[in-house]
Amino acid sequence: MIFEQIAVGGDRNFGYLVGDEESKKALLVDPSYNQKKVLSLVSDHGLEVVYVANTHGHYDHSKLSKRIASATGAQVVAHVCSAARGQLGVDDGHVLQVGSLQVKVIHTPGHTADSICLLAEDKLISGDTLFVGKVGGTDFGAGARAEYESLFGKLLKLDEAVEVWPGHDYGVRPSSTIGEERRENPFLLCGSFEEFVDLKRNWTQYKREHGIK
Secondary structure (H helix, E strand, C coil): CEEEEEEEECCCEEEEEEECCCCCEEEEECCCCCHHHHHHHHHHCCCEEEEEECCCCCHHHHCCHHHHHHHHCCEEEEECCCCCCCCEEECCCCEEEECCEEEEEEECCCCCCCCEEEEECCEEEEECCECCCCECCCCCCHHHHHHHHHHHHCHHHCCCCCEEEECECCCCCCCEEHHHHHHHCHHHHCCCHHHHHHHHHCHHHHHHHHCCC
C-alpha cells in the first residue's frame, strides 16, 4: 500500500493519499488548500484517483474536494448526512474498493454528525475525531456524548497496533497508535462520560498545568 500524509496548509491540516501499488488506483482524503501539491504527489506515484473522501463537511477539510475530483475524474465521498454531499454517500461499515485495497468507513459522530474515520489495512485516518493526545471539539451535551461513544465504542475496540493519522497536526507528533492513545491520551483515560465532559470544560487549565500546547 502507498500511504502519504500531506501537510496541506490551513490550520495545520493533514490530507492523505492512499494507493494500491498493483492497480495504481488511489483515494485522497481531505485534500484541502493545496491542489497543486496534492496532485503532484499523485502524479509522482503514477496513480489514478478514484475517490476523494471528506472525513466531515467542515470547510477546511472539504473545500477542494469537488474541484480535485473534477480534475481527476474521481467520485466525492462523504457521509450520507453530510452537508458537503458527494456523489457517493457512505455510512458505518461501508467499504471503498481502491484496486485491491479495502478501505472501511467507520461513522464517528461527535465533532460533527457526519464525521467518519477511514481504516486502510493498519492505518486509521481519524479526521477530527481523534488527535494525538487530544480529541475533536464538541459541545458539552449531545455532541460530547456522541463523540464519547464513537471513541470508546468504536475506535478503542480496534487493535492497539492500528496507526492513528489525524486531520490536524495538533499533537506532540503527527501520528500515533490506538495503543499509545489508550495509554496516554487524557481523554481516553477518563473513567466515565462525566469525567470526559469535565476534562473538555477544563481543557485550557489542564493544558496549562501539564505543559501541553
